[in-house]
Amino acid sequence: MSEEILINVTPRETRVAVVENGMMQEVYLERASRRGYVGNVYKGRVQRVMPGMQAAFVDIGLERAAFLHASDIVRPAVSAGNGNGDGAPAQSNGNGGTPPISGLVHEGQEIVVQVIRDPISSKGARLSAHLSIPSRYLVLLPYAKTLGVSVRIEDEDERQRLKETLGSLIGEDPLGYIVRTNAEGQSATALAFDVTYLGKVWRVVQENIASSKVGERVYEELSLPLRALRDLLHEGIEKVRVDSRETYDKVCKFVHKFMPELDERIEHYDGERPIFDLYGAEDEIQRALRREVPLKSGGHLVVDQTEAMTTIDVNTGAYLGSRNLEETVYRTNLEAAQAAARQLRLRNLGGIIIIDFIDMVDEEHKRQVLRTLEKALARDHAKTTVYPMSALGLVEMTRKRTTKSLEYQLCEPCPVCNGRGTLKTPETVTYEIFREITRAVRQFDAEKLMVLASPVVVDRILEEESVGVAELEEFIGKTITFQAEDHYAQERFDVVLL
Template structure:
C-alpha cells in the first residue's frame, strides 16, 4: 500500500505524519526541549539495588532514577540466547542456564557501580526510564550487538531467504583471526543490499561502538555517551520502505540537511525527498491537524454510524464498540457483524495514530455466530499486522473480550499533547454545585464547634454562590440560626466549581 510521509518542521517542534490512501496512520512528535531518550546510551551509576523486586535504580542524570530489571542484565541475556553446546559448557562451569533461576541481581551489581546502559522505554507518567545492559546500535541496514555474537535476520524477511542472508552477514562480519567481534541483526530494508553496502554499515557501527567505549573510560557516571538520531533522521532509517512514495518537508534548510544525511547513510531514500513549497501548511493537505484533535477525544465515529469509546488508564487501554445510529439493512446479527468488521479496522488505525501501548482490551459487540467471531478476529489481526510496532493478540475470552498487547516505548499522543484538567484533576468529572454547597455547610458546622468567630464568610465559585442565594438559601439561613453566627457569601471568578474557602472574621 503506497504511503506518503509529511514532515512539518519548526524550531520548537518537528511533526511527522504517515499517510496511506489519504488517511493518517501514524503521527510522530519531537520537541526540542523534550527529546525522547529511547536508544540513548549512558554510563549510569547504580544508586539502589532492590533484591525483593530483583531490580535496581540507576542514576543516568535525569530527574528520576531509571529502572533496570535482572532479566535485562547481560549474563541473563547471554544465557537466554546460548546454543545447546554453550549451555552444556555453562552447566559444567556452574553458570546460570536458561530455565534455571536467574542469578540474583544483588550478586551481579552493587550500589555505586558504574554500568553502561541503554534506554528501552522513555519515562512514562510517574515511572522512570526502563533500561537494559544489552547495548544495540542501529545502522542503515544492520543493528549491531557489540556484547553478543548472535547473527539474526528480521522476521519480516521471507523465511526462505533468511538463512542465506544470515550466512552472508556472518562471512562479512567475521574478522580474519576468527575473534568474536559482536553480533548483528539484518534489518528489513537490507534484503536486497549488496556486500559492499553491508561492509560499510558494519564498519560504521563498529567505529561508533569504539567511540562509545572510549567515551566511557573518560567520562564520569551519569553521563550521556551516545544519542540516537533526531526524528527526521529516524524517519529515513525506520519509516521509509519500498511502499513509500514521497517524503515531503516544508523547511528548505532542514531538507538540505536531510539530503546530506541521506546521501551519506541512506542513498536509496534520496530520490523520495522533496521540498514542499505550497502556500497551504503541509499538514493541511490531508487535514492532519483535525485528525490529531480527534485523536485526543474519547469517541471515534465510524462511517456506518457506529462509534468507538477509547479510555486510556495507567494499567491498560479499553476500547468499547457500539452500533450507535447504524441500524443495518437485513437483520440484527448482520448489523453487529458489519459494525465489528469496520471497528476492527478503525481500532488498529487508532492504536497507531494515538501510539497506544501496553495492554489493550477490546469489547466488540456480542456476536452469536462463531463464523462471525472468527471473521472479525481474522480481520483485526490482519489490520494489526500492518503495524510496525510489535503486537500480540489473543482470541475471544469467555466474556467476549479480545485481549492484546502493543509494545510501548514512548508516551502516547494524548500524554504528549495534553495534561490532567485543572478543574477535575484528571477524573473527567467535577462535583455538582449542590454537592459543593452541602460540603460547605458541613465545614461551617465543623468550624463553629471548634472556633468562635464573629462571622463566617464563604468564598466560592459564582455557580455555588448563586445556588446559596436561590434554592439553598433556606438551608444556609437555618444553619446561621443554629450556630448563632451570620454567614456571608463572596463569589470568586478564579475558583473552579469544586474550590471554596471559609474565612473566619
C-alpha cells in the first residue's frame, strides 16, 4: 500500500490530502478567515471578579476580555476508571459544590487558561483553567492526576487493556491522561509514541509559561499541516509533499522535534504543476460534491446527505454482467462496498449512514459484501460501526463526526430552492398565484391587480392558462395584468393591488 500526504498552501487557505495507491482518500481544509482560538492556551490576568455570576473576566490579549466561570477553575474528581470523553473539561454538578469565585481568583491575579469557545458576536471567548493537550490517541491533563478511557469505547476488555497499557507506560508520571476514542485497538507502541510526544509538548508549554508576559499565547493548537502530521503521519506514509517553502520549514522542524525517525519522509514540492493536480485531487474534490458516483463496472452510487442521516443507494446502471443476475448483483455490490467506504472518507460524512445494496438471495454473497465493506473501512481514521445487513439489503452504520462534511465546508444551500434540490413547476406556481389573487380580493378592496412573476411562469399563464385567467377575472370582478420580471426565481411572485 503506497500512501502519501499532500499539503497545498495558499495565503488564505490550506488543504491536506491523503493519497493511497495514487487515489485521494481524504481531504482536509482550513481557511485563514475561520481559524479560531479554541485549544489555545494563554497567560492571562483577572480584570474583574463577578460574585453574582460566579465568574471572572480575564485579559488574554484578545479584543474583548474573556469569560471564566468558577466551574471551569475547580475540577470535580474524575475516577480513574471512567474518564471524561475525549478530554473535555469536567463541569460542576450544579449542587453547590463549586466554591465562590471570590475564593478562587482575585483581581490582578495571573492565571494560565485555555480557550474552550471562540468569541461570538459581542461576547468574549470562554475560558477554562483545566488545560488539555491532545495527541492522536491521548489527551494530556497536566493539572489532573487522572487515568481515564473515553466512555465511547464500550468494550470492557478493550477499556481494561488500554488502561493497563497506559498505566504501565506512564508509571509514576504525575500528569493525567485520557485515552481517546480512536485509540481503540491500538498497540502499546502507538500509545508510547503519544506519551513521549505529549511529554515533550508539555515541557515546551511550561517553558513558555515561565518566560511569557500577560496576554501572550503559551500554546497554540496546531495549524492544519502540523495537526495532519500529528494525527496521520505514521511508518506507512512514504512521502509528505509540501508546496510552500515556509510551511515546509515549519513541518521539518515539527517532525524533527517530535518524530525524528520520519525526517526523511518530508519533501518540498516545487514542480510546475499544482501539487493537487499530481493525482487528480482537484477533480476528485469536484466529483465528491456531486450526488452520483460512477462505478467502473457501469453501475453507480447515489449519495444523499440529509439532516438526520446520509443514504447511499447502489444501482447496477448499464452493468449487465456475463453470467446470471445474482452474479451481476453480487459483483456490483462488492465494488459498491469499496466505493462507499472511500466516499465516506473523502466527503467526511458522519453520523448515521444507510447503504442500500441491491437485493441478494445468496446468504454467502451478503456476508462477503459486508466483509468487503468492513475491510475497506478498516483504514478509516474515524471510528465506524457496521451492523448486519437487513432483509431488505440495507446496511446501517455509524461514522464518528469530527468536523463538517466536505459539502458543508465548500457549499451553501441554493438560494433558489433553499437547499431542497427541486423547484415547483410553472403549473404549480400558476395555481398558487390564482389562489393568492382570490385571497387578496377577499381581504382588500382594489380596482385591478398586477402579478409580478418569472418569465417562464408569465408565459405559461398567458399561453396555456388564458381561459383560466378570463374565468378568474369574471369570478372576482377585477382586471388582472401580468408582468414578467427577469430577476425573479421560478417560485417567486408578487400580487400587487392597484
